Amino acid sequence: MISIFFETLGCRVNQIESESAARAFLDNGFSVETSSPSHNTILCIVNTCTVTSKAEQKARRIIRLLNEKCPKACILVTGCYAELDKSEIISLGQNILVLPGTQKDNLLFLAQKLPYLLQKHQNNPVNAVKDFLISHNCEKSGKTTFALSTDTFVAHSRSSVKIQDGCNNNCTFCRIHLARGKSISLDAKEVLNRVKKLEKIGQKEVVLTGINLSQYYGKFNETFLNLSSLLKFLLENTKEINFRLSSLYPQTITEEFCNIIKNERIRPHFHLSAQSGSDKILKLMARPYLSTDIIKAVENLRKVKNYAFIACDIIVGFAGETEEDFLQTLELCKKCNFSDIHVFPFSPRPGTEGAKMKPKIPQNITKERVKTLNFLANEQKNHFIDAMQGKIFKAIIEKRKSSIIRAVTENFLHVHITNLKNSEYYSGEVLVKITGKSKIANIDAQSLILFKVVL
Numbered sequence: 001m002i003s004i005f006f007e008t009l010g011c012r013v014n015q016i017e018s019e020s021a022a023r024a025f026l027d028n029g030f031s032v033e034t035s036s037p038s039h040n041t042i043l044c045i046v047n048t049c050t051v052t053s054k055a056e057q058k059a060r061r062i063i064r065l066l067n068e069k070c071p072k073a074c075i076l077v078t079g080c081y082a083e084l085d086k087s088e089i090i091s092l093g094q095n096i097l098v099l100p101g102t103q104k105d106n107l108l109f110l111a112q113k114l115p116y117l118l119q120k121h122q123n124n125p126v127n128a129v130k131d132f133l134i135s136h137n138c139e140k141s142g143k144t145t146f147a148l149s150t151d152t153f154v155a156h157s158r159s160s161v162k163i164q165d166g167c168n169n170n171c172t173f174c175r176i177h178l179a180r181g182k183s184i185s186l187d188a189k190e191v192l193n194r195v196k197k198l199e200k201i202g203q204k205e206v207v208l209t210g211i212n213l214s215q216y217y218g219k220f221n222e223t224f225l226n227l228s229s230l231l232k233f234l235l236e237n238t239k240e241i242n243f244r245l246s247s248l249y250p251q252t253i254t255e256e257f258c259n260i261i262k263n264e265r266i267r268p269h270f271h272l273s274a275q276s277g278s279d280k281i282l283k284l285m286a287r288p289y290l291s292t293d294i295i296k297a298v299e300n301l302r303k304v305k306n307y308a309f310i311a312c313d314i315i316v317g318f319a320g321e322t323e324e325d326f327l328q329t330l331e332l333c334k335k336c337n338f339s340d341i342h343v344f345p346f347s348p349r350p351g352t353e354g355a356k357m358k359p360k361i362p363q364n365i366t367k368e369r370v371k372t373l374n375f376l377a378n379e380q381k382n383h384f385i386d387a388m389q390g391k392i393f394k395a396i397i398e399k400r401k402s403s404i405i406r407a408v409t410e411n412f413l414h415v416h417i418t419n420l421k422n423s424e425y426y427s428g429e430v431l432v433k434i435t436g437k438s439k440i441a442n443i444d445a446q447s448l449i450l451f452k453v454v455l
Contacts, residue, residue, distance in 0.1 A: 001029075001030070001031045001040065002030055002031070002040055002042055002118075003030060003031040003032065003033050003037070003038055003040045003041045003042070004022070004025045004030050004031070004032050004033070004041070004042070004043045004044075004045065005032075005033045005034070005036070005037040005038075005041045005043070005044045005045070005066075005070075005073075006018050006021070006022050006032065006033070006034050006044075006045050006047070007044065007045070007046045007047070007062055007066070008047045009046075009047065009048050009049045009055060009058060009059055009062075009079070010047070010048065010049025010051060010055060010079065010080070011049065011051075011209075011211070012160060012207065012209045012246055013162055013165070013209055013210065013211055014047050014049060014079060015160070016148070016149075016150075016160045016161075016162045016209065017047065017104055017148040017162070018045070018047045019150055019160075020108075020148035020149050020150040021045065021104075021107040021108065021111065021148060022034070023150040024107065024108045024111035024112070025111045025114075027111070028111045028112055028114070028115065029115065030111070030114075037066065037069060037070050037073070041070050041073050042072075042073050042074065042118070042123075042125040043073060043074050043076060043114070043125050043129065044066045044070055044073055044074070044075045044076065045076050045077075045078065045107070046059060046062060046063055046066070046075065046076070046077045046078070046079070047078055047079045047104075048077060048078065048079035048080060048081035048082055048101075049079060049080055049081060050079075050080040050081040050083075050084055050085075050175060050176065050179055050349070051080075051174070051176060051347075052344065052347040052349075053347045053348075053349070054347065055081070056081050056085070059077075059079075059081050059089075060089075060092060063075055063077060063089065063092050063093070063096060064092055064093070067092065067093040067095055067096065071095070072095075072125075073095065073125055074095055074097060074125040074126040074128070074129045075093065075095050075096045075097070076097050076098075076099055076129055077089050077096060077097070077098050077099070078098070078099040078100070078101055078103075078104050078107070079101045079104070080101045080176060080179035080180065081101075081179075082098045082099065082100055082101055083100045083101035083102055083179040083180075084175065084178060084179050084350075084351075086098045086100065094126075095126050097126070097129055097130060097133060099133065101179055101180070102179075102180070102181065104148065105145070105147040105148055106136060107148070108147055108148065109132075109136060110129070110132050110136075113132055113136075114128060114129075114132070117129075117131055117132055145165050145184055146162060146163075146165070146186045146190070148162070149161070149162070149194060158205055158207060158396055158398060158408065159198045159203045159205065159206045159207070160206065160207040160208075160209055161191065161194045161195060161198070161206055161207070161208055161209070162186070162209055162210060163185065163186045163191050163208050163209070163210055163213070163216055163218070163230070164183065164184070164185045164186070164209075164210025164211065164212065164213055164215060164216045164218075165180055165181075165183070165184050165210060165211050166180040166181045166182050166183045166184050166211055166212070167180060167182075167183055167211050167212040167215065168182055168183045168212075168215055169212065169286070169288065170286060171285055171286050171287060172284065172285050172286050172352055172353035172354035172357065173275075173285055173315060173318065173346065173347075173349065173352060173354040174349065174352065175349045175350070175351050175352050176211060178351055180211050183211075183212060183215040183217070185210075185215075185216050185217050185218040185219075186218055187218050187219045187220070188218040188219065188220035188225045188230055188233055189220065191208075191218065191230065191234065192233065192234060192237055192238075195234055195238060195241060196237075196238060198241060199238055199239065199240060199241040202428065203241060204240070204241065204242060204396055204428050204429040205241065205242040205243070205244060205267070205396050205429075206241055206242070206243060206244070207243075207244045207245070207246060208243060208244070208245055208246065209245075209246035210246065212249070213227060213245060213246050213247060213248055213252075214227060214248050214249040214251070214252040216230060218230060220233070227252060227257070228254065228256045228257045228260050231243065231257075231260050231261070231266065232260050235260070235263055235265060235266075238265075240265075241265070242265045242266070242267055242394075242410070243265060243266050243267065244267040244269055245266075245267075245269075245270065245271075246271065247271045247272070247273050247313070248270060248271065248272055248273065249272075249273055249288070249289065250272055250273075250274065250289050250293040250294045250296070250297040251288065251289050251293055251297075252297075253296075253297035253300050253301060255300075258300050258301070258303070258304045259304075261301075261304060261305065262304045262305075266305075267410050267411070267412075268305040268306065268307060268308040268309065268410060268411045269308065269309045269410070269411050269412040270301055270305075270308060270309070270310050270311070271310075271311045271312065271313075272294060272297060272298070272310065272311070272312045272313075273312070273313050274294050274312040274313060274314060274332075275287060275313060275314060275315050276291075276314065276315065276318065276321075276325070276328075276329050277291050277294070277314075277328045277329035277330070277331060277332025277333065278291065278321070278324075278325035278326075278328040278329055279291055280320075280325060281318055281320070281321055281325050281329075284318065284319070284320055284354075284357065285315075285318065285354070286353075291328070291332055294312075294332060294336065295332065295335060295336060298310055298336040298337075298338075307387075307388065307391065307393075307411050308339075308411060309339040309340070309384070309411040309412040309413070310336070310338055310339050311338055311339055311340035311341065311342065311412075312333070312336070312338050312340075312341055312342070313342045313344065314329060314333065314341055314342070314343050314344070314373060315344050315345075315346050316329070316343060316344070316345060316346065316366060316369040316370055316373060317345050317346040317361040317363075317365070317366030317369060317370075318346045318354065318357075318361070319346070319354060319357035319358055319359065319360055319361065320357060320358070320359060320361075321346075321361055326369050329373070330372065330373065330376065333373065333376055333377075333380075334376065334380075337380060337383075338377070338380055339380065339381060339384040339412075340377060340380075340381050340384075341373060341374075341376065341377035341380070343370050343373045343374050343377060345363075345366045345367070345370050346361070346366065382437075385413065385434075385437055386437075388411075388413065388434045389434055389435070389436065390433065390434065390435075391433070391434055392431055392432065392433050392434075393409040393410050393411060393413070393431070393432060393434070394409065394410045394429055394430075394431060395407040395408060395409045395410070395415060395429065395430055395431070395432045396408050396428070396429055397428060397429075397430060404416050404417070405417040407430065407432065409432065409434075413434070415432060415434070417430070417432060
């Protein structure tokens with residue numbers, strides 16, 4: 001069977017969009033590969049990210065490797081990097097074509113038309129895809145921003161619904177808003193329809209995600225719902241499915257929001273886009289909040305959610321970041337006692353104000369700050385896991401490997417269940433009891449003893 005290979009980089013929105021495109025190709029008679037291409041692969045789709053220079057470097061490396069491994073296949077590059085640097089990507093090889101990220105929804109139509117186009121071009125995939133890109137006159141359309149949607153997932157077992165895209169902010173370190181455009185939201189009733197489809201087929205959990213989820217503002221009848229109102233609407237009109245949220249801005253954690261997330265069907269797992277603990281640096285970044293807002297958000301979340309896993313993003317080495325600024329960030333992370341900290345060295349992005357800012361921080365100083373913050377992150381994550389010992393949580397079974405089952409708890413512990421008899425018969429949601437950290441993997445893997453099966 002002719003196969004299509006998918007390589008996805010970056011955020012969960014990219015993952016959802018790739019999953020949806022993969023489903024479209026499966027529905028049109030192709031096989032889909034996500035681990036590595038085979039001799040049957042005629043099309044490699046690379047869904048890229050542009051959030052850091054390392055993300056772009058990784059994309060270029062993957063594109064070159066695929067071009068070498070699959071010399072007769074078409075390498076179709078899409079995503080945010082493809083939106084902003086088309087000429088650079090095309091220069092990487094003759095078999096490489098680009099579908100800009102804002103036109104990614106056209107993958108659905110490519111899946112439908114590719115069988116005919118392959119026949120027309122005598123099984124030459126490059127010419128077939130090139131014909132599609134020209135004749136289909138691919139262009140951005142706000143009407144199809146949310147067309148990439150699926151209720152069955154090829155590479156992931158936990159379901160997701162993209163409810164928002166783009167960003168209205170102009171943060172000085174980020175060019176995602178240049179690649180994705182202004183914020184746009186899926187109508188509230190359509191969000192409900194997609195969630196109810198997942199609930200109907202037995203999904204126990206759905207992740208609501210977007211490029212800037214805090215900017216959700218979806219139409220509902222003659223009015224609009226913000227994220228808090230949407231959650232209330234979804235809870236009132238569904239029965240069992242649980243909700244997990246992707247990254248949030250601190251100012252989203254309002255009293256209204258906290259009153260709604262008290263509901264036990266909202267998972268006790270939150271990720272805050274913090275970036276710095278220095279008000280001076282937050283201002284230089286053009287972030288719409290202060291360090292006190294971050295602290296207050298964490299305090300409010302812990303008041304309404306027991307055993308909540310609260311993570312954050314931090315950028316170190318931003319232009320002008322002094323030792324005092326970094327120590328303020330370190331102190332904020334300690335005070336908030338984050339369960340995990342995603343640390344990024346500042347990466348000057350072309351077309352952003354941050355790339356022009358001075359003074360630049362030497363790489364050796366940035367590396368030391370990353371190392372210091374990563375050490376704190378590991379320490380705090382270990383303490384969080386230790387505090388969960390003996391406690392019982394709901395968990396969604398995610399992957400199986402021999403006798404080991406991987407699952408994700410409601411508060412985002414990635415766990416292994418190693419003693420479940422007849423494990424091939426179990427799926428969906430189980431209850432687990434945390435018994436210790438595993439020695440067979442790193443800090444992200446905790447071994448579990450099954451407490452009770454709930455099916």
